[in-house]
Amino acid sequence: MTFDVVVVGSGGGALVGAHLAQRAGLRTVVVERTAYVGGTSAYSGGACWLPGTPVQQEAGLPDSTDSARVYLDHVLGELDAPRRRRVEAFLAEAPRLVEALTADGTFAFEWTPFPEYYDAPGRVPGGRSIQPSAVRRADLPAAVAALVRPPVERDRMGREGRSTLSGGQALIARALTGFLHAGGTVRTEHRMTDLVVEDGRVVGVLAETPSGTVELRAERGVLLAAGGFEGNAELRTSRGVPGDAAWTMAPAGTNAGEPIEAGVRAGAATDLLDQGWLCPGMLHPDGRGSFVLAFRSGLMVDRAGRRYANENLPYDRFGREMAKAAERVPSWFVFDAGEGGRIPAIAMPEGDPAEHLAAGTWLRADSIAELAEATGAAGLEETVQRFNAYAQAGRDPDFGRGEDEYDTFFAGGGGPDAVVKPLAQGPFYAARFVLCDLGTKGGLVTDERARVLRADGSAIPGLYASSNSAASVMGETYPGPGAPLGTAMVFASLAVQDLLAAGQPDSAVSAETVAPNS
Ligand SMILES: Cc1cc2nc3c(=O)[nH]c(=O)nc-3n(C[C@H](O)[C@H](O)[C@H](O)COP(=O)(O)OP(=O)(O)OC[C@H]3O[C@@H](n4cnc5c(N)ncnc54)[C@H](O)[C@@H]3O)c2cc1C
Known part of the structure; x- marks a missing residue:
């Protein structure tokens, strides 16, 4: 029950983070409340808004980190300094992430046309989002094939997935394969209910399981990447999210926001809670x-x-x-x-x-x-x-x-x-x-290293967030296809880098005592 990293949730951000952490030698466990992994991410088209990677270059697109910055500058409007740092961290990390994921063959990405959502300078005709290449069920390890949540139209009817996994299915299957291959642990039917905090540091999570409550310890840290609170009618109403829990696309019985609420109890600030x-x-x-x-x-x-x-x-x-x-x-x-x-x-x-x-x-x-x-x-x-x-x-x-x-x-x-x-x-x-x-997009306030912040801007030691558990770096806009997954994956990767740095000799300085937003 003791790991280096506990990742809560099993969508695209969670599994990419878990895979990278385990591959880098951190003992990592994925904690998922349902019997399947993948959440809404498995329903998705798998488009990832990850600009400036070799995939777009090979497709001959006029895409680059600089043109993506121009586009975001027009779409997102004026940014305060912390948000600007997050945007820059996102832009810098996107190409590195794609190279890291493709380096060992776990991932292959391809460009498929899908236009961006604003007619603004820096837009790439035909779009710049990329997708994990499809995989055949027969080529997957049996454990992976059994765990990936089926596509939405089948899942809602209680049917199994298809023989070829594409889009979000491929994203989840690929990341899970890499994670398990590297020796990672998956705990399904574990509903995270709270964080374990000792001496001001997050050291684990509590989870309800069919056989009672368990504690999973995290010697380096906890990454919350477990959707938003789209499935929680009460929270939606109190925060003013448009729509209704019954109408959300998140799979039934998934994202009710416990991880966000636990983060708040641990002292985290929140933002964008009325957004989806x-x-x-x-x-x-x-x-x-x-x-x-x-x-x-x-x-x-x-x-x-x-x-x-x-x-x-x-x-x-x-x-x-x-x-x-x-x-x-x-x-x-x-x-x-x-x-x-x-x-x-x-x-x-x-x-x-x-x-x-x-x-x-x-x-x-x-x-x-x-x-x-x-x-x-x-x-x-x-x-x-x-x-x-x-x-x-x-x-x-x-x-x-x-x-x-x-x-x-x-x-x-x-x-x-x-x-x-x-x-x-x-x-x-x-x-x-x-x-x-497709989910709520308000949640825990994080910095450019995906560390969860308190209202005074200081980081909560040992706590990270990405995916829809974190307040989106995209704010109130949806710039193009793949923005939810692209940002989820990038900030999960940045969390892992910080977790790795936290194990270095000067960790006390790098991960905990650096001045807020420095
Ligand atoms: C049809 C469709 C197509 C889409 N296409 C795209 C696309 O192409 N590109 C894109 O970027 N976005 C797309 N989206 C949106 C995107 O899929 C979601 O916004 C994104 O996947 C959310 O990721 P997440 O990891 O935050 O949540 P999820 O993927 O929903 O994963 C959260 C997981 O955490 C688990 N969980 C929740 N609470 C707990 C808890 N307390 N303890 C343990 N586990 C918990 C859930 O059971 C779930 O499995 C699409 C959505 C839909 C519905």
Whole structure:
């Protein structure tokens, strides 16, 4: 029960940190509350916003650490000195991390196009995020294959994963393989409930297990990387996070925020607690939400039947538009029969149209007038007439839909014509949409070494945080695909470097007594 490092959580940041720590010779245990590893990270597309690496160079992209800095400067706005240090640490570490992960073959990354979320200087056409290459289940150690959480559409139905693991599945499988190969320990069904603090230093965690509470000691330190508190209805409400615990994309029974609360009890400061990585979510018959992006046609209206934003905005930006007014949650996504009664978008998961119609999460009618009556969205007919006129003219003067590279990327590119299409072919459908999230993004305040800080800026000895357990370095913005995982992995790596330095002879100086934010 005594290790050098205890890592709480098993998402992308946690496992990358655990793998790097164990590989560097630190005895490391991963503590995971469920029977699976991977959390929301295993559901993800595995895109990692890690700029300036050899992977982008090999793909011939105009990406570099400098252009990423220019982009972030425009997207994040003015930064105070501690945040600037975190941004610089992130930019410097991203290429080093990718080299470290690929050096022994545990990881291979590739670039796949996926545009960034802001039209700002420094943006790379086609995007700069990279993804771990897929792995075949048959090539994985049996323990890894059994532990990786299945993709969302299968997990929600209690089914096993696929024969090829791609995206977030590949990220988790690769990191777990490396970690176990290096001799790491995984403890599933261990719900961390508190930190063990002795003489002001974090020396371990308490975890509830099926056979009672256990203490896991950490001789160097504890890394909290266990999601946010998206699954905790009470905390969400008290902190003012938009959306609802029932609608989050985090797997059921996972991220309730105990690690963040334990950090607070140990004296940590928090930030961004009212923030999430937001997205529009299609309501399912079981009351859960599903992440939807890349609308190929159709339009979104509020309860009164009025459009309120460009439906093809990057999902977090659309979610923020939704959060601006109560009458936007729920919204109705209205589409025609152009795709045979399926929603013209990527929905994860999509569900069965017949089940949606039977449950009333979707409504169907032969005319827009009837659909307006069924939904109660009085302005719908007028909105659709106006939208159809825009479709004919090939331009959306209200919201500029289709004008940005991101808007039409999933529809094959081109201009507004690719996504501003008339609703012409009945029957017509209205799908109920809620405000969904990929996780909360507020949490423990950390520095450029991922050390958890008190309100006075001093570091709590032995305590580190990354992933959605830490207040995001990206603040209230989502700059591009892979920002959650990229930052989670980088700050986990920086935590490991500090943990390694903590074992050096001058550790008392480097890890504990350095002046806050020096
Ligand atoms: C469909 C989808 C696609 C996405 N695509 C991308 C993408 O391509 N790129 C990207 O960057 N982001 C993507 N995201 C968002 C991203 O997946 C999450 O924001 C990120 O994975 C969160 O990482 P995390 O480690 O903080 O949490 P998680 O990955 O959810 O992991 C947290 C783990 O900690 C465990 N845990 C929680 N509390 C405790 C406790 N008390 N004790 C022990 N264990 C605990 C949980 O059970 C869970 O397994 C996507 C999300 C979804 C849903």
